[in-house]
Amino acid sequence: DAGVIQSPRHEVTEMGQEVTLRCKPISGHDYLFWYRQTMMRGLELLIYFNNNVPIDDSGMPEDRFSAKMPNASFSTLKIQPSEPRDSAVYFCASSLAELRENSPLHFGNGTRLTVT
Amino acid sequence: SQQGEEDPQALSIQEGENATMNCSYKTSINNLQWYRQNSGRGLVHLILIRSNEREKHSGRLRVTLDTSKKSSSLLITASRAADTASYFCATDLGGSTLGRLYFGRGTQLTVWP
Numbered sequence: 661d662a663g664v665i666q667s668p669r670h671e672v673t674e675m676g677q678e679v680t681l682r683c684k685p686i687s688g689h690d691y692l693f694w695y696r697q698t699m700m701r702g703l704e705l706l707i708y709f710n711n712n713v714p715i716d717d718s719g720m721p722e723d724r725f726s727a728k729m730p731n732a733s734f735s736t737l738k739i740q741p742s743e744p745r746d747s748a749v750y751f752c753a754s755s756l757a758e759l760r761e762n763s764p765l766h767f768g769n770g771t772r773l774t775v776t
Numbered sequence: 777s778q779q780g781e782e783d784p785q786a787l788s789i790q791e792g793e794n795a796t797m798n799c800s801y802k803t804s805i806n807n808l809q810w811y812r813q814n815s816g817r818g819l820v821h822l823i824l825i826r827s828n829e830r831e832k833h834s835g836r837l838r839v840t841l842d843t844s845k846k847s848s849s850l851l852i853t854a855s856r857a858a859d860t861a862s863y864f865c866a867t868d869l870g871g872s873t874l875g876r877l878y879f880g881r882g883t884q885l886t887v888w889p
Contacts (some may be wrong), residue, residue: 664818693876702779702881703819703864716876751818764809765866765877767818 666752666768674776677742681771683752684733693765694727694737695751703751709735742775749773778876780808780848780865782859782878788886795852797883799865800845806870810850813862822850822863857889 665684673679685692693708707717712729720727724743729735739746749772753765781800789795799808807826811819825832825841825848832839838851852859861882866877 703879705876708876723847728802747804764821764824767820769816769818 664752664766664768666750666753666771669769670752670772670774671729671740672776675743676741678738678744679746679773679775681750681752681773683735683737683755685752686736686766687733689754689756689766690732690758691755691763692729692735693753693755694696694735695753695767696748697751697770706737721763735744739773742773744775747773747775779871779878780867781864782883784883785881786884786886788888789853789855790888791857793819793855793887794886795855796861797850797863797885797887799848799850799880801848801865801867802846803867803869805843806868808839808853809866809868810837810848810878811864811866813864813882819864828849828850832833840854849876852885856883857887859885861885 667682690711694706695703696706697703706719707727707728708715725739727737749770751767751770753767755763755765780799783798803825807824809824810822812822813819823839826837833889836853841848864879864882866879868877873879
């Protein structure tokens with residue numbers, strides 16, 4: 661398996677622009693997580709899905725952030741409009757429900773977002 | 777906060793030495809997991825220890841768990857320069873948060889050749 665695939669690897673955009681981050685989880689995994697990592701705040705959980713349904717979005721910072729999972733093999737995280745303070749590395753991770761009590765997360769390599 | 781907290785924040789050692797990192801947490805857990813993150817990459821799962829386990833080994837890794845003290849330690853024996861990375865503990869609280877992990881801020885380990 662290719663693992664969790666995220667795109668793009670790097671994104672540089674100007675303040676006010678819309679940004680869309682993409683994630684393909686490992687086939688067969690039915691939990692999907694979006695995390696944000698910064699030096700100041702560490703690793704923060706933004707939202708997670710189970711069987712394509714959002715379970716907890718309490719970590720989404722504000723209405724500018726939205727996430728969707730239209731099917732089991734694809735998810736997007738959208739920021740509109742983007743602001744400089746959104747600059748961070750955004751990670752997608754997936755895990756398997758059958759083992760969910762003890763299920764390790766599989767992370768993608770992240771998207772480094774820079775908003776100028 | 778329900779996050780684990782790693783200690784120390786940074787650790788610098790020579791190749792061949794052992795590296796010990798600690799993690800403390802605040803609430804009862806289902807399991808505790810350790811992850812590694814190389815610069816510019818995603819986190820990689822290393823080892824999982826359940827709440828009813830006290831010690832676990834995987835290659836050069838040894839993890840202990842003391843639920844009475846709400847703490848865990850990760851020992852890397854005979855360290856190598858390639859072990860240089862950040863190490864995170866993550867707690868699984870189970871129950872209604874099943875599947876979700878709470879991550880600490882990490883320990884940055886540097887192993888000098």
